[in-house]
Amino acid sequence: MQIFPPREEWYNRQQRLQQKLIQDGLKGCLISQNVGIYYFTGSMQTGYLFMPADGDPTYYVRRSIARAFKESQVRTVELGSLRQFGKQLESDYPSVFISESDNPLLIGADMDVMPAQLYVRLAEAIPQAQLKDGSALLRNVRSVKSPYEIDCISRAAEVAAAALEEGIAALQEDMTELELIAIIENAMRKRGHIGLMRMRGYNQEIMTGVVSAGEAAAEPTYFDGPAGGRGLSPAAPQSVSLRPIGRNETILIDIGCCIDGYTIDQTRTAVIGELPSELQAAYETAEAIIRRSEQLLRPGTKPEQLYAQALEMAEAAGLSEHFMGFGRDQVKFLGHGIGLEIDEWPVLARGFQDPLEPGMTLAVEPKFTFPGLGVVGIENTYLITETGCRPLTQSPERIYTIQI
Amino acid sequence: MQIFPPREEWYNRQQRLQQKLIQDGLKGCLISQNVGIYYFTGSMQTGYLFMPADGDPTYYVRRSIARAFKESQVRTVELGSLRQFGKQLESDYPSVFISESDNPLLIGADMDVMPAQLYVRLAEAIPQAQLKDGSALLRNVRSVKSPYEIDCISRAAEVAAAALEEGIAALQEDMTELELIAIIENAMRKRGHIGLMRMRGYNQEIMTGVVSAGEAAAEPTYFDGPAGGRGLSPAAPQSVSLRPIGRNETILIDIGCCIDGYTIDQTRTAVIGELPSELQAAYETAEAIIRRSEQLLRPGTKPEQLYAQALEMAEAAGLSEHFMGFGRDQVKFLGHGIGLEIDEWPVLARGFQDPLEPGMTLAVEPKFTFPGLGVVGIENTYLITETGCRPLTQSPERIYTIQI
Missing domain, CATH: 3.90.230.10 (Creatinase/methionine aminopeptidase superfamily)
Structure with a gap:
């Protein structure tokens, strides 16, 4: 019999990640790997999870949206074109992605598993941000x-x-x-x-x-x-x-x-x-x-x-x-x-x-x-x-x- | 019963890849993925394969060197420190890695599978070269x-x-x-x-x-x-x-x-x-x-x-x-x-x-x-x-x- 985690589980996981994001000076974290997405959403469909250092995460799904809607425990939306992903993030998280500051906007990513090809595409699609290796942080949260x-x-x-x-x-x-x-x-x-x-x-x-x-x-x-x-x-x-x-x-x-x-x-x-x-x-x-x-x-x-x-x-x-x-x-x-x-x-x-x-x-x-x-x-x-x-x-x- | 390919198989695979490298203007190709390495060497141990556009490839192995020596059909050596990999390549392939030309030295890589973290490290370790996405080329050879x-x-x-x-x-x-x-x-x-x-x-x-x-x-x-x-x-x-x-x-x-x-x-x-x-x-x-x-x-x-x-x-x-x-x-x-x-x-x-x-x-x-x-x-x-x-x-x- 399938057993599901209690509702507060998702919030606890989010809290632990956000604490570490703040400690590391990251404004958010982009998770691309199926297992990482599952850990924070309860769903393993194709897409990306964006977790801001403050506020609620969003699960951007390519396929299957129907199944992700059914399973996901966090805000779930359809992923538009990958090229427009930066714009989609900016519109969902203006306080993260629109900044007056000269400091680079640092966003963690699961770079130990994300393929280089995807990394290059994401860096182009989200020119506002600078992707930093967040692997250690993610592995620590999960430990x-x-x-x-x-x-x-x-x-x-x-x-x-x-x-x-x-x-x-x-x-x-x-x-x-x-x-x-x-x-x-x-x-x-x-x-x-x-x-x-x-x-x-x-x-x-x-x-x-x-x-x-x-x-x-x-x-x-x-x-x-x-x-x-x-x-x-x-x-x-x-x-x-x-x-x-x-x-x-x-x-x-x-x-x-x-x-x-x-x-x-x-x-x-x-x-x-x-x-x-x-x-x-x-x-x-x-x-x-x-x-x-x-x-x-x-x-x-x-x-x-x-x-x-x-x-x-x-x-x-x-x-x-x-x-x-x-x-x-x-x-x-x-x-x-x-x-x-x-x-x-x-x-x-x-x-x-x-x-x-x-x-x-x-x-x-x-x-x-x-x-x-x-x-x-x-x-x-x-x-x-x-x-x-x-x-x-x-x-x-x-x-x-x-x-x- | 295990059946092995005939000896000329390895040479044929190498030839087909080298032809495409030359067509694409690449001086060589760095393969990091286990399956890709196996295809060109007959061995699937941890390491990297470097295939020059011209000349024989080298399989740089971290572990298990003993098994790679036993299985590999191409030149096989121990991989030194990853930081020194550029120097190791330069000493093995001076005509590729030492150049008087101002053109960037383009090396293909299996960037569709290589993790971003590794890509960044390799780019640092091999500053002479610029890694280009060689996925399509590799997938074409294998087709x-x-x-x-x-x-x-x-x-x-x-x-x-x-x-x-x-x-x-x-x-x-x-x-x-x-x-x-x-x-x-x-x-x-x-x-x-x-x-x-x-x-x-x-x-x-x-x-x-x-x-x-x-x-x-x-x-x-x-x-x-x-x-x-x-x-x-x-x-x-x-x-x-x-x-x-x-x-x-x-x-x-x-x-x-x-x-x-x-x-x-x-x-x-x-x-x-x-x-x-x-x-x-x-x-x-x-x-x-x-x-x-x-x-x-x-x-x-x-x-x-x-x-x-x-x-x-x-x-x-x-x-x-x-x-x-x-x-x-x-x-x-x-x-x-x-x-x-x-x-x-x-x-x-x-x-x-x-x-x-x-x-x-x-x-x-x-x-x-x-x-x-x-x-x-x-x-x-x-x-x-x-x-x-x-x-x-x-x-x-x-x-x-x-x-x-």
Whole structure:
């Protein structure tokens, strides 16, 4: 059943963005990306959202106007010709766009996702304004989730847990990685997974995760995560391959799904038989890291502290080179925000210093890669509460072992 | 089994791009998008491809360098710091980047997909050059497929046909649209569908297609295609819903899959029982349009002629308002190129005047939308041959009828 946010949700989101616009000296913000528009309007139709630093936003829609009218929670109008968009904005927001001042009129935009071609056209269409990169500001607003959003992520967690159970129940020797993920994906889809996962990073793609065993899991890839996977082809160079899953090798089941727009991300390690002792020890280090991370997952902690602590623990275990990928293919983070997109802020990485706040949701994923052998690790999605954290992931935490 | 293109394929692609660069007065082209990089290198790792108008290209890779070295068919080097990229290019291509001339050094770029943020950074990093929008040029090069590419699309067509058969075999009254697509998707995934579909258009997303019945199929959406679908949520406002499929209503099964990077797109209409006569008649008009389109699908035809002919036939049948969506939610094309992405060039739409060429692959999809009732239509993917066209779609053409 579709659940909708309470009415005040839209106003709260608007308020939080407007506060940041004012702090950053921006007169408004133009949002072009479907997910960003959805976040502030409740609708994902083609068009633009203009949010003034003060006053109510307007959703300018190209298509489908009928659906946008039905869904949108903010003022919604038809977008005229893009060339006239500046005039349309000026007529709707004269106090923003008509100015006597010599200072340039600075308007934020989601320049991390907006294509350059569109950026050039918008700059021409709105000559009154100077578009500034507002990506960081928008990502910061989205990083703190409402109770409604947390409920959506929890429902996604429930679906992922059920799908993992179905996958484990079907897991057997010599089935291919592709066969295993097909079972898991089908279990998620039947329960309402929307059929795709959203990722903000340019050129980053994600299926429903990485299900990969033995040396195939340890193959490096472009994907901005600790586990790559061989993939089905150089045209799909990540996640599952056609390799059959063997005995006594680590099976990484890193999966997510998207329910009503919200994603979950979780990882469990499985084995048919027994893990080699080296991998067993690394798995235990991953568990120890996630336990210690839970201590730090509370309001006030700087995200980069979590990464630093994990690095230290990996080093103490003699596993530095294997942590979060191997050697030069390592990624430099321990986890990431998650919500409408799977790669939200904050990132648990160097440079992320704004303290954690209640309502943030974070996937924490310590993993160790052993070329030729595989990847072990664990990943939970957590909610930052007033006093600490609460896991949203529902799958029991253990090595999923199929006896032989 | 993974099939790779013959060695000369890479050289042919390079030649075709270089010819167009010279025609357009560009000294080279910088490609940032994963699909574009894959097309010219055989690898899809993170980085940039620089193609000079004359001489050999270089693939500058950030991650994974190991995998790029293994897969790439062109010169491949590590990308240094992005800030120094201009210097790296200058040292690799002095004859391009060091010039005595006062004319600006024009370099094409895939600005229709490259984010604005990256565009600004690249412009700073490569101050010697002026980036120009090279999207049209790149899309033109890709529109003509090689025998290898046609074989990939044919293999995708085979998978889609098998999946349709499985879906039809399972189709029964009161199953939901979601249940039906889950069966079809699972059938495709088990046969090697990579788990996602690629679409170039900004904010456009595609699952494995639209499976939608009755009035739900006729709901308008942002999606740039003739059939929308209710979707599972405003956060996934297209394709399947939880609506149960009823008797005597049209079931639109518009599906695609992606094998080794190449996509197919096809549509069939199904019904449990019998179509209402109005929809039956519209379906027959769609079939008549596709038959007449086949006559025009040959080298020399302007793509826009196909759209014009279809419009005329829809008008003659009294169905203008229902053609390719209803009323103001109509889309203005009859079909589209298809390959690595589902929305390739040419588009069968006004303004596309460059004549069809042998090797082009096109999805032709006449459809009629009846609000409150549903969508009927048919879609085949065709190859333009030396003398005409050949369907790549393998599913038999008929209304798939489940007797009651």
